[in-house]
Amino acid sequence: MTTALSPALASLRLAEVAEANRPAQMPLLIRIAELLAASDSVTHLLVRGSLASGTADRLSDVDFVVGVHDRDLPAFAAALDDLMTVAGGALLPGWRDTIVADLGGIGYVFLVQHEGKLHQLDLYLAPSSQISTLRRKVTGKLLLDRPPTEITTSQIEQARSHIAELLARPRTCTELLVEHLVLAVLLHKRICRGQQYVAYAEWHLFHTATKNLIKAALAPASPYWGWYQLREEIACTPIGRACLAELEVAITSPPVPRSTDVDAALDRVLTLTQRACPHALAGLADAVTAYRTYLELA
Structure with a gap:
């Protein structure tokens, strides 16, 4: 019962x-x-x-x-x-x-x-x-x-x-997209509270999730760990080069983000997802629209 x-x-x-x-x-x-x-x-x-x-x-x-x-x-x-x-x-x-x-x-x-x-x-x-x-x-x-x-x-x-x-278990492209969406909310909270050290750590997690999303979409069978051999594996196609360009913008951003940095990074991730693994975004399209509306109202 x-x-x-x-x-x-x-x-x-x-x-x-x-x-x-x-x-x-x-x-x-x-x-x-x-x-x-x-x-x-x-x-x-x-x-x-x-x-x-x-x-x-x-x-x-x-x-x-x-x-x-x-x-x-x-x-x-x-x-x-x-x-x-x-x-x-x-x-x-x-x-x-x-x-x-x-x-x-x-x-x-x-x-x-x-x-x-x-x-x-x-x-x-x-x-x-x-x-x-x-x-x-x-x-x-x-x-x-x-x-x-x-x-x-x-x-x-x-x-x-x-x-x-x-x-x-390795994360799917959809799971990695959700990770970005959640981390963006956490980062906005850290910035609002002035928690610079935590924001620094979670900003790095956000960039790592971007790297993982690129690898899951374009090199799912990669034998390499972490950030190794990214250019060799990914840059062999136009889509891969475009994704790495987005990643390079991300990792050269300020180490402690402002809210505008987080918003810009999220826009890049959504563009990257549409380019490299559109199926992950298609399944969450309505949810992402609602999510962005709530962020604007925050």
């Missing part, structure tokens, strides 16, 4: 999150918590970050750790994009987060529209068998604690193998 957060449980647990302040993100937090808790596969929900500590501002993300029964984690992860885009208000598929610390699970970042604004939603899926260990490493507020049914050794291994395979 499916169990959602009861009004009493939601009131009790969410009051702890809101006791220091009343962040504007609270209605979104409640909505997503109830959506996730409606699945029998979800055994634990923790909210962490500034919303848990009472230091949230209008730019703060909604950050959950989601404990999923080891038996169900592969299927739940596979269905997460559909759940979040259909029922959660996400504009795009989730970005498989490469910034979050490794806590034995899988991190995703979704861009969710709520009350006319675009919000960052971080979901870290962790096997239920790892939650006790994870809670010793993560500071947060517990919203849901539903004892799982028996977890077997084989289920633990199944979840562990699925996570390892997912993290090792």
